[in-house]
Amino acid sequence: MTMTARPRIALIAHDKKKDEMIALAREYLGFLQECSLCATGTTGGRLAKELGLAVERMHSGPVGGDLQIGARLVSGGIDCVVFLRDPMTPQPHEPDINALVRACDVHDIACATNVSTARLVLSQLMRSGAQA
Numbered sequence: 202m203t204m205t206a207r208p209r210i211a212l213i214a215h216d217k218k219k220d221e222m223i224a225l226a227r228e229y230l231g232f233l234q235e236c237s238l239c240a241t242g243t244t245g246g247r248l249a250k251e252l253g254l255a256v257e258r259m260h261s262g263p264v265g266g267d268l269q270i271g272a273r274l275v276s277g278g279i280d281c282v283v284f285l286r287d288p289m290t291p292q293p294h295e296p297d298i299n300a301l302v303r304a305c306d307v308h309d310i311a312c313a314t315n316v317s318t319a320r321l322v323l324s325q326l327m328r329s330g331a332q333a
């Protein structure tokens with residue numbers, strides 16, 4: 202994982218995963234306050250409203266938010282993605298979701314798609330920052 206002084210993290214959650222995203226962000230609040238955050242529209246709105254996080258909001262996922270984050274990632278502007286996908290509910294923008302996850306693999310960007318992995322990735326980023 203490439204580390205930057207201020208990690209640039211994208212946060213995305215499908216509707217049934219948004220409560221988990223809020224709980225995860227609350228767990229890492231102190232760290233996330235020091236990061237540069239972007240998010241899809243509704244996810245970002247909740248993170249800002251419920252936790253007071255400064256987060257750049259892209260469009261909502263179904264209207265292109267995943268693609269905006271993917272484009273930024275391809276340009277080198279994102280260090281890590283936390284994408285809590287809902288594996289049980291079909292999404293109208295499945296191709297966009299797959300494109301974002303594929304872009305992470307193409308560009309070797311850490312992409313946590315469940316809470317357990319997200320904890321490992323965020324903890325590692327925190328430790329790296331503390332050592333820098």
Ligand SMILES: O=C(CO)COP(=O)(O)O
Pocket residue numbers: 213214215216240241242243244245260261262263266267298
């Ligand atoms: O659909 C999403 C990701 O694919 C998430 O979008 P919202 O955060 O706008 O709900």
